[in-house]
Amino acid sequence: MLKHQKSNKPTTASELRAHAEDRLRYKPETNAVLSYSKDELLRLNHELSVHQIELEMQADELRYSSDLLALSNADLEASFSQYADLYEFAPSGYLTLALDSTILQVNLTATKMFGVSRSLLKGNRFITFVSVADQATITKMIADVFLTTEHQFCEVTLISDENHFPGLHHTFSGHTIRIDATLSPDSTECRAIIIDITESKKAAIAALELSEERHSSLFKHMLNGIAYCKMIYSDGRPVDFLYEQVNLRFETQTGLKNVEGKKFSEIIAGTPDPNTELLELYGRVAASGKPERFEVYIDAMKMWFEGSAYTLQSDHFVAIFDNITERKLAELALKKLSVTVEQNPSMVVITDAHGAIEFVNASFTETTGYTLEDVKGKNPRLFKSGITPKALYDELWQTILSGNVWRGELQNTKNNGELYWESEVISPVLDTDGKIINLVGIKQDITAQKRLLSELSVAKEKVKEAELLKAAFMANISHELRSPVSGILGFSELLKSPDLSKEELLEYNDLIFKSGERMLHLINDLVDYSRIEAGESMLQISTTSVNQVMSDIAAFFTHEVDRQKLRISFTAGLPDSKSIIDTDGSKLHQILTNLIQNAIKFTTSGAIEFGYTEKNKMLHFYVRDSGIGIPLAMQVKIFERFRQVDNKLTQHYKGSGLGLSISKAYVELLGGTIRVESEEGKGSTFIFTLPYNPIHNAVTNPNETLSAAKDSVLRTQHSALSSTILIVEDDDASRYLLQKMLKNESMNILYANNGREGVDMVEDHPEIKLVLMDLKMPIMNGFEATKLIKQKHPELPIIAQSAFSSLEVRRKASEAGCSALISKPIKKDELLEKMHEMLEKKPELHLW
Numbered sequence: 001m002l003k004h005q006k007s008n009k010p011t012t013a014s015e016l017r018a019h020a021e022d023r024l025r026y027k028p029e030t031n032a033v034l035s036y037s038k039d040e041l042l043r044l045n046h047e048l049s050v051h052q053i054e055l056e057m058q059a060d061e062l063r064y065s066s067d068l069l070a071l072s073n074a075d076l077e078a079s080f081s082q083y084a085d086l087y088e089f090a091p092s093g094y095l096t097l098a099l100d101s102t103i104l105q106v107n108l109t110a111t112k113m114f115g116v117s118r119s120l121l122k123g124n125r126f127i128t129f130v131s132v133a134d135q136a137t138i139t140k141m142i143a144d145v146f147l148t149t150e151h152q153f154c155e156v157t158l159i160s161d162e163n164h165f166p167g168l169h170h171t172f173s174g175h176t177i178r179i180d181a182t183l184s185p186d187s188t189e190c191r192a193i194i195i196d197i198t199e200s201k202k203a204a205i206a207a208l209e210l211s212e213e214r215h216s217s218l219f220k221h222m223l224n225g226i227a228y229c230k231m232i233y234s235d236g237r238p239v240d241f242l243y244e245q246v247n248l249r250f251e252t253q254t255g256l257k258n259v260e261g262k263k264f265s266e267i268i269a270g271t272p273d274p275n276t277e278l279l280e281l282y283g284r285v286a287a288s289g290k291p292e293r294f295e296v297y298i299d300a301m302k303m304w305f306e307g308s309a310y311t312l313q314s315d316h317f318v319a320i321f322d323n324i325t326e327r328k329l330a331e332l333a334l335k336k337l338s339v340t341v342e343q344n345p346s347m348v349v350i351t352d353a354h355g356a357i358e359f360v361n362a363s364f365t366e367t368t369g370y371t372l373e374d375v376k377g378k379n380p381r382l383f384k385s386g387i388t389p390k391a392l393y394d395e396l397w398q399t400i401l402s403g404n405v406w407r408g409e410l411q412n413t414k415n416n417g418e419l420y421w422e423s424e425v426i427s428p429v430l431d432t433d434g435k436i437i438n439l440v441g442i443k444q445d446i447t448a449q450k451r452l453l454s455e456l457s458v459a460k461e462k463v464k465e466a467e468l469l470k471a472a473f474m475a476n477i478s479h480e481l482r483s484p485v486s487g488i489l490g491f492s493e494l495l496k497s498p499d500l501s502k503e504e505l506l507e508y509n510d511l512i513f514k515s516g517e518r519m520l521h522l523i524n525d526l527v528d529y530s531r532i533e534a535g536e537s538m539l540q541i542s543t544t545s546v547n548q549v550m551s552d553i554a555a556f557f558t559h560e561v562d563r564q565k566l567r568i569s570f571t572a573g574l575p576d577s578k579s580i581i582d583t584d585g586s587k588l589h590q591i592l593t594n595l596i597q598n599a600i601k602f603t604t605s606g607a608i609e610f611g612y613t614e615k616n617k618m619l620h621f622y623v624r625d626s627g628i629g630i631p632l633a634m635q636v637k638i639f640e641r642f643r644q645v646d647n648k649l650t651q652h653y654k655g656s657g658l659g660l661s662i663s664k665a666y667v668e669l670l671g672g673t674i675r676v677e678s679e680e681g682k683g684s685t686f687i688f689t690l691p692y693n694p695i696h697n698a699v700t701n702p703n704e705t706l707s708a709a710k711d712s713v714l715r716t717q718h719s720a721l722s723s724t725i726l727i728v729e730d731d732d733a734s735r736y737l738l739q740k741m742l743k744n745e746s747m748n749i750l751y752a753n754n755g756r757e758g759v760d761m762v763e764d765h766p767e768i769k770l771v772l773m774d775l776k777m778p779i780m781n782g783f784e785a786t787k788l789i790k791q792k793h794p795e796l797p798i799i800a801q802s803a804f805s806s807l808e809v810r811r812k813a814s815e816a817g818c819s820a821l822i823s824k825p826i827k828k829d830e831l832l833e834k835m836h837e838m839l840e841k842k843p844e845l846h847l848w
């Protein structure tokens with residue numbers, strides 16, 4: 001409801017206007033509206049729009065009231081004046097416009113904004129006050145208001161036209177205003193509210209400019225490469241893209257220049273098939289709008305990139321990326337290195353600066369048995385064997401801590417406790433300040449090498465020793481040969497003297513004989529030794545009476561022992577019947593002979609005892625003396641060839657240094673072992689074993705068991721023979737010796753110089769009862785001749801003689817038909833005994 005107030009206000013419109021203009025003049029606070037913000041202005045505008053509508057409604061009401069209710073003029077005017085004030089002094093300008101923009105009404109605020117008095121404004125067209133470009137905007141807006149009857153708005157810039165309105169001060173010149181227009185209720189005019197938005201627009205433009213500047217500076221200065229691109233499709237598939245815009249870094253990151261406006265395929269020349277992985281990714285992003293990260297290798301560029309792709313616009317994408325080629329290559333190099341380290345055949349151990357293990361490779365685990373889990377965080381002292389001297393570790397740490405590389409060899413322990421040798425290189429890894437950050441140890445297991453080296457040096461020592469031994473042996477042998485030879489020659493010379501007494505003659509003769517025997521002994525040793533060395537020493541197993549061998553040997557040495565003023569005795573460990581075994585009797589004989597000869601040689605007083613006992617299916621033989629004894633250090637060595645104890649006590653004893661090695665070889669061939677127990681100055685006991693395989697019911701042939709002793713000289717007296725025999729021999733001296741040996745036998749001796757002659761002689765002389773056949777002869781050898789003779793005269797005994805009585809020779813002689821073989825130098829007694837056997841008793845007996 002309107003309140004009607006009495007007032008003395010002017011009643012006519014012109015009076016009212018003049019009155020309002022006055023008021024405005026005295027109302028400077030209305031200018032405050034100009035300092036309002038855009039939001040405030042909008043709010044005020046809204047308020048005023050509401051007020052305006054309210055005013056219009058009230059005006060209608062007033063009119064209606066005055067017409068219908070005939071209110072007093074005074075009341076109406078009072079009310080009207082109140083709303084007129086609101087209209088005139090509103091913070092926005094109000095205009096009422098005709099379709100052609102003619103200003104019909106204008107409030108005070110609007111006149112101030114235009115800087116033109118109301119009288120000048122009214123009747124003029126609004127478009128006259130705006131720039132030419134904006135005139136059409138206003139015209140269109142007003143037309144739209146009338147056309148659509150809906151609210152329209154636009155923004156235009158005011159101008160002042162000094163010429164058109166001379167003398168006017170136009171404060172708002174160049175200001176931007178917003179015009180909101182609505183059609184009047186009766187559709188005859190258009191009402192416009194004008195707000196000055198110059199300041200807020202400026203602020204908005206400034207903000208936009210700032211933001212744009214920031215973005216473009218970001219785009220320009222970002223360290224990543226940025227490319228704004230348009231995707232190119234073919235049949236719906238992304239096949240290429242176009243660089244629309246790139247930043248400065250794009251060039252540094254890719255090395256590509258002037259790419260804007262060009263296609264990817266054009267830029268990366270020589271790649272008809274551009275990187276599909278990349279294209280697919282960009283295509284996906286451009287199509288879906290979903291950003292994606294990528295890490296991609298572009299083969300044509302030989303470069304790695306990492307980044308992300310976004311979309312701002314459809315079919316477009318922005319790629320923000322970094323060239324990570326260097327890092328990638330470093331990573332790959334590192335990967336290569338780590339594979340190299342992991343797969344290295346050398347052991348690799350890496351620790352931190354304090355020695356805590358960080359890494360061990362497969363080879364380390366393989367060699368030591370320690371896995372990375374076992375040793376991680378632990379100190380390598382875990383592997384210490386305790387054998388490597390502390391000084392070496394001190395040196396190691398000193399070297400490493402001073403930043404140097406240490407090289408050396410250590411003995412460490414494996415997980416299973418086993419010791420091993422390693423050759424190691426330990427290098428400190430320094431940071432840029434020279435501070436140690438890691439220690440890298442590269443090691444090799446050199447245990448096998450070490451063992452080989454030590455074996456090699458032992459072998460070398462042995463070779464050296466063997467060479468020395470051989471040299472000593474050669475010197476010894478030449479001495480051993482020379483002495484008897486010079487004895488033989490010397491005494492033979494003396495024998496020539498005409499005035500020799502019978503005693504002297506016998507003595508010289510004895511000395512010559514002994515020298516010969518000594519030589520023979522040496523030669524026999526050498527032959528046996530070379531047979532053993534050549535692996536030719538074969539066994540000839542026969543039924544042997546061990547007790548018989550023992551008593552034969554005792555008998556053989558009695559004479560010599562007597563001469564040396566020693567005693568000899570033997571003890572048989574078994575009764576005769578149980579002492580018969582299958583063995584090589586000859587070798588057993590030789591072993592015992594060697595040991596007893598040594599015992600006699602190295603004993604000056606006392607007794608030699610020998611014998612055997614049976615224990616655990618073995619015969620334990622012993623030869624004990626009370627001689628000089630053997631130093632402990634030599635007790636094993638003397639069984640090696642050429643070994644002789646070299647000291648004051650032994651220096652005047654003779655020998656080849658072969659006897660014990662031959663004995664040892666024979667004992668072992670027969671299935672036993674040999675050793676010595678001895679104390680220096682007190683004597684020695686040599687002990688050897690042989691398997692005991694008794695032959696209980698054996699009917700022993702004394703000749704067989706004796707065969708082993710056949711090499712020894714049997715001092716048997718033989719009755720004289722009276723038969724014709726044939727000697728087939730090419731060597732004069734040998735023939736002569738035989739002749740002399742047989743001179744007391746009443747024999748008719750025929751001679752042949754070679755096998756051929758021998759065969760003929762047998763044919764020509766049927767009275768021949770026995771043939772002594774040398775084996776090595778010119779024209780026809782003894783084997784051939786024997787065969788031919790035996791073909792016609794199988795009963796005729798043929799005794800072969802040879803300086804080479806190797807097994808091979810014996811076998812061949814036997815095959816050819818020889819009844820027996822005696823070795824040269826021929827011993828008279830042995831020869832006679834064999835001849836007697838052949839001629840008198842058992843000419844058919846083959847003595848093998």
Ligand code: ADP
Pocket residue numbers: 598599602625627628629630638643644645646650654655656657658659660661684
């Ligand atoms: P040889 O006696 O010909 O030198 P052997 O092989 O038979 O060669 O013996 C080797 C060495 O063993 C002898 O030189 C001697 O030093 C020592 N030896 C052997 N038997 C005895 C022993 N019964 N008493 C002391 N030393 C001995």
